[in-house]
Amino acid sequence: xxxxxxxxxxxxxxxxxxxxxxxxxxxxxxxxxxxxxxxxxxxxxxxxxxxxxxxxxxxxxxxxxxxxxxxxxxxxxxxxxxxxxxxxxxxxxxxxxxxxxxxxxxxxxxxxxxxxxxxxxxxxxxxxxxxxxxxxxxxxxxxxxxxxxxxxxxxxxxxxxxxxxxxxxxxxxxxxxxxxxxxxxxxxxxxxxxxxxxxxxxxxxxxxxxxxxxxxxxxxxxxxxxxxxxxxxxxxxxxxxxxxxxxxxxxxxxxxxxxxxxxxxxxxxxxxxxxxxxxxxxxxxxxxxxxxxxxxxxxxxx
Amino acid sequence: xxxxxxxxxxxxxxxxxxxxxxxxxxxxxxxxxxxxxxxxxxxxxxxxxxxxxxxxxxxxxxxxxxxxxxxxxxxxxxxxxxxxxxxxxxxxxxxxxxxxxxxxxxxxxxxxxxxxxxxxxxxxxxxxxxxxxxxxxxxxxxxxxxxxxxxxxxxxxxxxxxxxxxxxxxxxxxxxxxxxxxxxxxxxxxxxxxxxxxxxxxxxxxxxxxxxxxxxxxxxxxxxxxxxxxxxxxxxxxxxxxxxxxxxxxxxxxxxxxxxxxxxxxxxxxxxxxxxxxxxxxxxxxxxxxxxxxxxxxxxxxxxxxxxxxxxxxxxxxxxxxxxxxxxxxxxxxxxxxxxxxxxxxxxxxxxxxxxxxxxxxxxxxxxxxxxxxxxxxxxxxxxxxxxxxxxxxxxxxxxxxxxxxxxxxxxxxxxxxxxxxxxxxxxxxxxxxxxxxxxxxxxxxxxxxxxxxxxxxxxxxxxxxxxxxxxxxxxxx
Numbered sequence: 001x002x003x004x005x006x007x008x009x010x011x012x013x014x015x016x017x018x019x020x021x022x023x024x025x026x027x028x029x030x031x032x033x034x035x036x037x038x039x040x041x042x043x044x045x046x047x048x049x050x051x052x053x054x055x056x057x058x059x060x061x062x063x064x065x066x067x068x069x070x071x072x073x074x075x076x077x078x079x080x081x082x083x084x085x086x087x088x089x090x091x092x093x094x095x096x097x098x099x100x101x102x103x104x105x106x107x108x109x110x111x112x113x114x115x116x117x118x119x120x121x122x123x124x125x126x127x128x129x130x131x132x133x134x135x136x137x138x139x140x141x142x143x144x145x146x147x148x149x150x151x152x153x154x155x156x157x158x159x160x161x162x163x164x165x166x167x168x169x170x171x172x173x174x175x176x177x178x179x180x181x182x183x184x185x186x187x188x189x190x191x192x193x194x195x196x197x198x199x200x201x202x203x204x205x206x207x208x209x210x211x212x213x214x215x216x217x218x219x220x221x222x223x224x225x226x227x228x229x230x231x232x233x234x235x236x237x238x239x240x241x242x243x244x245x246x247x248x249x250x251x252x253x254x255x256x257x258x259x260x261x262x263x264x265x266x267x268x269x270x271x272x273x274x275x276x277x278x279x280x281x282x283x284x285x286x287x288x289x290x291x292x293x294x295x296x297x298x299x300x301x302x
Numbered sequence: 303x304x305x306x307x308x309x310x311x312x313x314x315x316x317x318x319x320x321x322x323x324x325x326x327x328x329x330x331x332x333x334x335x336x337x338x339x340x341x342x343x344x345x346x347x348x349x350x351x352x353x354x355x356x357x358x359x360x361x362x363x364x365x366x367x368x369x370x371x372x373x374x375x376x377x378x379x380x381x382x383x384x385x386x387x388x389x390x391x392x393x394x395x396x397x398x399x400x401x402x403x404x405x406x407x408x409x410x411x412x413x414x415x416x417x418x419x420x421x422x423x424x425x426x427x428x429x430x431x432x433x434x435x436x437x438x439x440x441x442x443x444x445x446x447x448x449x450x451x452x453x454x455x456x457x458x459x460x461x462x463x464x465x466x467x468x469x470x471x472x473x474x475x476x477x478x479x480x481x482x483x484x485x486x487x488x489x490x491x492x493x494x495x496x497x498x499x500x501x502x503x504x505x506x507x508x509x510x511x512x513x514x515x516x517x518x519x520x521x522x523x524x525x526x527x528x529x530x531x532x533x534x535x536x537x538x539x540x541x542x543x544x545x546x547x548x549x550x551x552x553x554x555x556x557x558x559x560x561x562x563x564x565x566x567x568x569x570x571x572x573x574x575x576x577x578x579x580x581x582x583x584x585x586x587x588x589x590x591x592x593x594x595x596x597x598x599x600x601x602x603x604x605x606x607x608x609x610x611x612x613x614x615x616x617x618x619x620x621x622x623x624x625x626x627x628x629x630x631x632x633x634x635x636x637x638x639x640x641x642x643x644x645x646x647x648x649x650x651x652x653x654x655x656x657x658x659x660x661x662x663x664x665x666x667x668x669x670x671x672x673x674x675x676x677x678x679x680x681x682x683x684x685x686x687x688x689x690x691x692x693x694x695x696x697x698x699x700x701x702x703x704x705x706x707x708x709x710x711x712x713x714x715x716x717x718x719x720x721x722x723x724x725x726x727x728x729x730x731x732x733x734x735x736x737x738x739x740x741x742x743x744x745x746x747x748x749x750x751x752x753x754x755x756x757x758x759x760x761x762x763x764x765x766x767x768x769x770x771x772x773x774x775x776x777x778x779x780x
Binding site: 001003004007008011014015017018022148150154156157159161162163164165203 | 308322485487489490494589708714716717757758761762764765766767768769771
């Protein structure tokens with residue numbers, strides 16, 4: 001029995017050392033990856049980004065607003081930190097990491113969405129895994145999303161349990177300053193299957209938003225709320241719009257933040273600009289990015 | 303709790319240390335095994351513990367009553383126990399299927415009021431058959447009934463083999479609970495090896511095959527004949543690695559507790575005909591049907607018509623055992639049709655030893671026989687995997703087209719390349735050890751450092767090639 005336990009222990013020790021080395025190698029690979037979604041976190045933890053315009057939001061930010069178009073319109077440096085599938089909790093964690101390492105932007109574009117203030121489910125959780133080697137980074141992510149102890153402390157467990165293909169497969173988009181235009185076309189829209197759940201706004205996340213707005217406002221950062229285009233037949237199926245926009249309008253007045261609403265823009269009737277009811281394709285994104293640049297100029301935000 | 307989970311990785315060493323800490327106290331060891339086995343099973347759904355306890359109690363009491371009232375009530379008690387246990391199994395597993403079929407045939411499909419929609423308890427087919435074999439063996443006087451209820455409960459619920467076998471016979475497992483276990487280093491080390499090999503087969507091969515297989519089977523009309531053929535072959539490999547992987551982990555885990563379970567797979571894809579395949583595939587179920595159904599029906603020592611009938615009966619029952627779907631019945635019937643010519647020609651026991659014994663490679667003839675057997679078995683697996691017989695028909699018909707010679711769909715080199723390497727490595731290892739007690743003895747690797755390097759390589763493969771899908775074992779649903 002003694003011999004068995006000693007040998008098993010020795011094997012486990014060797015296996016753990018091997019796993020730790022593999023963990024470091026995979027983490028290094030992910031830390032230097034430009035694939036979505038690692039790009040967003042990798043750039044948030046790097047200094048030297050020096051964005052003049054910081055775009056914040058979920059997928060309706062990251063695939064809708066082209067930094068190249070905004071850069072040429074303002075001769076500025078725009079970075080799109082829109083996170084696919086993310087609520088405000090993840091977006092704020094990303095922004096805070098960015099601000100820890102970078103100066104304040106001149107303009108903060110915040111796309112507001114109807115799922116914004118609910119707790120983000122476990123969507124693409126692997127985007128955080130390569131941050132775990134640094135306790136400081138790990139802890140900055142923890143409050144917004146929970147990970148098991150095995151994911152936190154067992155080397156390689158989090159990668160293995162989620163599948164390593166995601167780190168090496170080149171299929172996910174390579175981003176340009178956080179943006180990738182979607183070269184996709186409109187599919188059939190089935191009204192009956194597109195009814196939305198009622199996203200419950202979480203009080204703690206709303207409070208975080210309020211604190212975030214107050215802090216950015218006190219730092220003198222210009223802000224703008226943007227409601228991205230939504231396919232017109234889909235829009236009425238969204239359930240909690242009124243209650244959410246009532247609060248957003250209150251914030252707008254309190255912190256003097258203009259609102260740009262594209263939900264009644266003619267683009268919302270044009271299916272050639274969408275690839276699904278909630279997302280513009282590349283053609284639509286470029287059109288709305290030019291429109292956004294004009295609207296920002298009119299509002300004299302930059 | 304499934305074997306390929308972090309929970310089991312924590313559970314197993316803790317249970318191992320506590321178990322051997324009981325210092326050869328047989329009664330305490332057995333009681334501990336029952337407690338941890340119920341914890342293991344209750345991890346899924348504690349409510350089903352009542353069911354397994356009831357099944358165990360029925361068979362244990364039946365054994366005692368058969369012994370005491372053998373004349374004139376032994377047969378009646380045995381039948382009553384069979385009816386109760388199969389009744390529970392039938393209710394949970396088959397009732398809705400037959401109710402739906404009845405409604406489809408006579409009520410225009412309106413089955414709302416007929417269906418019970420019960421959740422199928424994990425492993426019910428396995429432990430029911432195990433418990434039944436005990437009372438039948440007591441009735442047949444092959445076994446003395448045990449008076450120790452804890453021993454019996456440990457026999458039925460022993461956690462490594464509880465949910466997906468091997469379906470143990472009381473004649474093999476029960477005596478092991480009747481004497482104190484002592485720790486044996488070679489047995490435990492062998493168990494660890496088998497666990498590692500089982501995890502490799504399950505995670506590296508079966509789960510990665512599943513990704514390709516599921517994609518193709520879920521949308522088969524969209525794929526070429528060659529892709530369908532590749533998916534069918536990969537499913538044959540998936541189901542083997544999934545189920546035999548489970549069995550390796552189960553047998554390996556049991557060895558850590560000084561318990562030796564029966565072998566469940568013996569390199570079935572190296573079989574030279576279908577009869578040999580069935581001596582090597584899911585051995586514990588095949589022999590169960592042989593001993594408790596086929597032989598009582600007359601086996602092969604009766605008229606040819608009866609032999610055909612008996613063969614059909616066990617294959618149809620075997621299909622039905624797997625699940626309540628016509629596809630499983632069709633799968634059983636397909637194998638019966640492959641088996642019957644062999645048994646009628648008296649060639650069903652032609653190949654009883656391992657292929658190419660004493661040689662490194664098989665002859666061309668043996669290779670051809672193995673390829674043909676594998677191809678036939680793979681066609682059977684299409685029936686098994688399909689959602690309906692209609693789908694299986696379309697799938698098989700779809701493979702017979704000119705697109706069979708097109709390059710099959712390859713999702714990504716990162717996925718398919720390592721998978722092919724792993725399958726070849728697995729086949730080589732199992733070929734080398736094809737005549738051994740299990741397929742990963744590493745008997746030809748004398749140096750310890752090299753063996754350890756192989757273990758670490760397997761572990762690295764398990765971690766790096768885990769697709770992260772958290773797939774359950776296929777046979778849990780049965």
